[in-house]
Every structure is written in structure tokens, then in C-alpha cells.
Amino acid sequence: MSHQHDRPTHAPTPDARALDPRSIEALLAVVARLRDPEHGCPWDLEQTPRTILPFTLEEAYEVAEAIENDDMAELCEELGDLLFQVAIYSRMAEEDDAFDFGDVVASITGKMVRRHPHVFGNAEVASEEEVRENWEAMKAAEREAKGQRVRTSVMEGVAQALPALVRAGKLQKRAARVGFDWETPEGVADKVREELAECEETFSAHADPLERVHEVGDLLFSCVNLARHLGVDAEQALRAANHRFERRFMRVEVCLGAAGKEPAPEYRDDMERLWDTVKHEER
Template sequence: MSADRTLADLLAIMARLRDPENGCPWDLEQTFRTILRYTLEEAYEVAEAIDHDDMDALREELGDLLFQVVFHARLAEERGQFDFDDVVVTIRDKMIRRHPHVFTDSGPATEAEIRDNWERIKAAERAHKPAPGAGLLDGIARALPALVRAEKLQKRASGVGFDWDQIDGVFDKVTEELDEYRASLAESVPASERTHEVGDLLFACVNLARHMGVDAEQALRAANHRFEQRFAHIEAGLRQQGRRPDRTERAEMERLWQEAKTNQDRADDP
């Protein structure tokens, strides 16, 4: 089946849903802002399908996410601002521009050169469309997950040399922030200040992950998954004993936790 044909069908369905005379009342009420939550939800559902290596779910969730793109483009088209073809042309041109090692005669490039070129080209793009009073960190979406945005802020600042030269400095910063939080617990300080100190500690941990070449968001997602699996093991073990977590001593739950951890470690071994 032709990709052009199936995409044209999807665009036609979207136009029908938004038809003022015969469209869907719910779809007709929507705006960029009202469907934003669904766009974000679909993106996270794509991530969940990938985490579970569920290709059937991934196919479906990618379709749902594509529909969100089509929906936003239709709203813009109705306003006379841009349409879906404009979206496609924009990303097509951007990908060609950001991959000179593929689409020009510049020749092959190393992974480091590709990464450096990508950031350099992005910086040049930003320089061509500055907003009044725009700063280096402007344009990094505030709606991003906090860990992702922290990493992007740090990378942007690192691009102009505002970064630690050695990873030891990052370790020291994490220790410093942890000590400051411990001090805040020992003192009578407002809850807002403790929140501030935790934020600084998390930001420093993201910086450490970045210097170690680890994606902080993916690392935490994986840690969440491990916690869920281990706690499920605790619950299953207690059910076999006819017991519940809220009526079980911490020591027994810790024993089952360590058992789950050992089982996971064995499963991870090649």
C-alpha cells in the first residue's frame, strides 16, 4: 500500500472530523492547548511500548502520535498559518542541513564530528532567528521532563565552555549539594529551602550522568522499572504467606527485596 495514499487518507479523515457542518463535535471544540495533554500522553505511551519491547503496541502508539501531529497541523491550516506539507518540508530540510556528511560531498565523519557538527549547525540556526533579548538557553522547552530539560540546559551551556573540565569536579559538586541538604535537615529551615537544595542535588546528579555519557531520564526510567519489579516480588512472596505489606515487618520485606535483586542480577548475567 502506498505511503502517500495512506497518509492522504489520514489527512482526509482529520479534515472530515473538523468539518464545520458534518464533523465531530468534540474534535471541533479542540484547540492547540486542549489537545496538548494528549500529545504528551501519546509520546509517553510510545516510550512505554519501547520499554516493554512491545512492537504491536509501538505500531499503534506511533499511529496515535502521528495523529496528534496531523491534528495540530490541521488547526494551523485552518488559521492560515501552515499545513501538514509545511511541517514535512521543514523537517526534511532540517535533516538534510544537519547531516552534511550524508547529503553533501564532505565525506564520512566520526561520531564525535557528527555530534559537534549537529550542535554547531543548531547554534547557527538559532542565530538566524533570535528573539528580542534572547539568551543562549532560550528555546529549550519548559514542558520537557525536568531531567531531560536539565541535561539540555547543561549541554547548551557546555557548548560555550561553561562546564567542568574534569569529572572529579562534578563528583565534588554532587557531594557539596548532598552536604548542603544534610545541613538543611539539621537546621530549622523552611520547606521551600529544602526543596531548593533537593533541586540543586538532582541537577548536579544529571550533570554527573551527562559527564559519564548516561541519559539521566532513561536511567531513572530503568530504575523505576527495577523498583516496580522488586516490589512486585515482595508482594507476591507475602501473598504466598497469606500476608500483606502493610502488616509485615520491614526486615521481612527487605529479605524479599534482596531476593528479587539477586534474581534480577542473575537474569541480567550473559
């Protein structure tokens, strides 16, 4: 947590309006002014890394949405919002004498150079797979050099905070590296059908609710596995499906409204008919 009243004294903050708006110095000056104890913004002054974390996650997803929509103007704006998050985290850390924005830049620059010896050094690689293997080996060496515990399982290090579909895919990739994987998509498809059948066994009104949760989870996990074998990012695929469903249903609502109706159980047949029409029109 940042302690506003115990902040160290820093050099005077330059006026961001007098700086080149395209420069990182201008952004850092804006953030410094927002966090200034005397002249800053009351809301920004109250924030801590924990309180702005939800906004950071939201901004990352908005970047993803701009990319999926092929909207370069929106992507430019959303990347700016995301960069602001990096700048304000760095400012908070600087106030606590932990690190500053320059340290963040130096850290990632050094890491990228260090982990790409085939680009910035004399190392040679024969394939993308070899690049990934070298990357993991260097990460392990860096952890050991820092005195961090050497991982004893290939499953370690996959962040718990990741979206469930993303984390499932990463766990599966870890297992695949050591040969624990299906050989063909057909084998995974068989597993999906198996998991669906086990899920159907819980349809009974007397089924154990916890068992239903487990079986649905297994089904979703196997679907992620199938997506991975088909070269499809499960998270992006589901996001795209959500967008399609949303767009189509909104079109159904418009068509119902033109007939003086609105979505309701008594118009289920109308909605299904319109849904099929909308899908056909899109294709």
C-alpha cells in the same frame, strides 16, 4: 483557538475507507471527517491545540516506553498515535487558514536538507562535534533571517516545558560548550557528595523548608551532571529505575500475599527481606 462556525469551505473529503490504509492521505481523510462540522465526532470538534496538548505529551512518553521495552509492535502503534496528533494539529491550523499538513512536511524536509550540507551538499565535516556546531550556527542564522532577536545568552532557547531532568541536562550541555564544566566524572562525584552533605544539614526539624527545596534541587542537578559525564541520559535512567522499583515491589506484594499478608507498616521487616530476595533473584 479554532472557530468551528467560521471555518473556510474546503474540497470534499474523500472516504478514508476507499483509500490505501498505508497512505498518509487516508489518515488525513480520517482526521478531516472527524473534524467535519456536519458529520464529524462531537468530541473531536470541540478540541483545540491547547486541549489536546496533554494527550500529545502522553503519546510521546508512550513511544518512549515502547522503545525502552524493545516492543516493536507496540512502538508501531504508539508512533501511529503520535502521528495522529501531528495530523489533527495540522487540520486545526488548516481550518484557520494558518497552514496544513503539507506545509508541516515541507518545513521539516527543507530544514533537514538545509541543516545537513555535508549530506545533501558539498560541505565537509571532520567530527560529530563539528556537525553540532554547524547545526547551532545555522539555527542562529535562520533566526536572524526571520527577524527574530539574536540570543544574548547560551542558556536561551531551552524550552521551559521540558521535564526537569531533561532540561537540566540541556542547560549543562550549553554551559559545557563554552568550557564551563567539570573535567572528569570524579570531580562531579565530589560535587554530588558536597551537595548531599548540604542537604543533610537541613534534616533538622527547625530547618528552613525553602532551604530544603533548594538543597534537594542542587543535589538532583548535580546527579544529572554526573549522569551526563558518564554518558547516561538521566531521564531514561530514572524511568528505568522507576520500572525496576515498580516491578520488584509488585513481586514483594505477590510474595506477601502467598503468606496471607499485605503491605503494611507492621510487615516492614518482611517486605525488606523479600525485597532483598527479589533483587537477588533478578541478578
